[in-house]
Amino acid sequence: MKTIQLYRDKDRKWLYISEKQILNKPLVFVFGNRYLLEEPNIYKDINKIFPDGDIILGSTAGEILGNNVYDETVSVTAIEFEKSSFIIHSKNVKNYDGNFQKLGEDLSSEFPKNSLKHLFIVSEGSTVNGSTLIDGLEKNLSKNILISGGLCGDDARFEKTLASYNSLPKEGEVVAIGFYGEALEITCANYGGWTTFGPERTITKSKDNILYELDDKPALDLYKKYLGDKANELPQAALLYPLNLRLKGSNETLVRTILNIDENNNTMILAGDVPEGSTVQLMMSSVDDIAEGASKAAFYAMKNRTKKPELSLLVSCVGRKLVMDQRTEDEIEEVIEVIGKQSVTAGFYSYGELSPFAGQNDCKLHNQTMTLTLISE
Known part of the structure; x- marks a missing residue:
């Protein structure tokens, strides 16, 4: 070579x-x-x-x-x-x-x-x-x-x-x-090297890679609540706080980054599928x-x-x-x-x-x- x-x-x-x-x-x-x-x-x-x-x-x-x-x-x-x-x-x-x-x-x-x-x-x-x-x-x-x-x-x-x-x-x-x-x-x-924090919530409404609801509440609203002032910096701020996805009926976990948000529909668009019935939890990391x-x-x-x-x-x-x-x-x-x-x-x-x-x-x-x-x- x-x-x-x-x-x-x-x-x-x-x-x-x-x-x-x-x-x-x-x-x-x-x-x-x-x-x-x-x-x-x-x-x-x-x-x-x-x-x-x-x-x-x-x-x-x-x-x-x-x-x-x-x-x-x-x-x-x-x-x-x-x-x-x-x-x-x-x-x-x-x-x-x-x-x-x-x-x-x-x-x-x-x-x-x-x-x-x-x-x-x-x-x-x-x-x-x-x-x-x-x-x-x-x-x-x-x-x-x-x-x-x-x-x-x-x-x-x-x-x-x-x-x-x-x-x-x-x-x-x-x-x-x-x-x-x-x-x-x-x-x-x-x-990866990321650590979960906060409550684990269930995906109650989603379609493919679009997340609508967590625990029957608008997902974007909940996410913004956890971000606090950093919510004003979305979608870039989401890169610092990805979601740990645990698939329904499995111990396997995947990390999902939020690529964009839809303010009109109060949804989040992720890089991959987020199936209903799975759970998600916020993540953070250090250098x-x-x-x-x-x-x-x-x-x-x-x-x-x-x-x-x-x-x-x-x-x-x-x-x-x-x-x-x-x-x-x-x-x-x-x-x-x-x-x-x-x-x-x-x-x-x-x-x-x-x-x-x-x-x-x-x-x-x-x-x-x-x-x-x-x-x-």
Whole structure:
């Protein structure tokens, strides 16, 4: 495996953090600030550097490159696989009228199943219901093919997100990369580091990812009551106080971030499904807890590996970044300490993370976690 990493800030000068070399038909991950990705020449500039590359673009709430976290940049990680291969397909939500499960089904059906090892997703993050997207993706895959990735971000603005494959970035795009080859070893894991507080309340009215009522009371009113003065800062303030979701009839819990609020209907729109009969509880965290959570995610991802990773794709939640503030890089350093400095590290801060729980095969939508996908040949 050969790699090149570089980035560009608002001054439009490309800076390499690795040695320049010629790559043959590389996979090129481009993670960047939404405003910079909207510049008309950005795709052309990257295509000029990697004329035979397969280029994936995704907007972020912060870029991870090496052991650093950047804001308002465009980061590039290009990979030439020497013993394996990849195939890329994409779909757009505008062609599916809100049927995210059908989009997922159609997308995963396009991948040949022979020698498919893993599916990595870079998805639009503004409107997609990540839970139903995963359901659709998994319908055409065998249990041993794992899915990981993330929902694109837009800092803490929640205005729109962008993604694309070999084209100018656009709204509504969902991109999937299928990795192939017997030489590949790919593992993934996630962990949060958040603590619950306050009463546990039952979801009495919801539809998909829209939360209407808790304990037969308007959910948004209750949430604002707990936030106090911070309610004036919604929806951004919700990133600091996500919901711990306990599914009905199960001990399994998931974290759900509030992506937006609807004042007219007194509802909250979350990144994934919130089924009726499930319970939710507020969560909070600290800098140290989040850093420790990142370390645990790395430990779980490394636990059953036979080889050290050569490439590590990190997807962490924008809410974690807001809590960490000036110490955001602490969680990246914790990850690198576990996975080793031999690995090339890249990724982004997201509106949602996709990964199975450690030791499981079924992919889940997570919020407020550090998610790792570790790759070696």
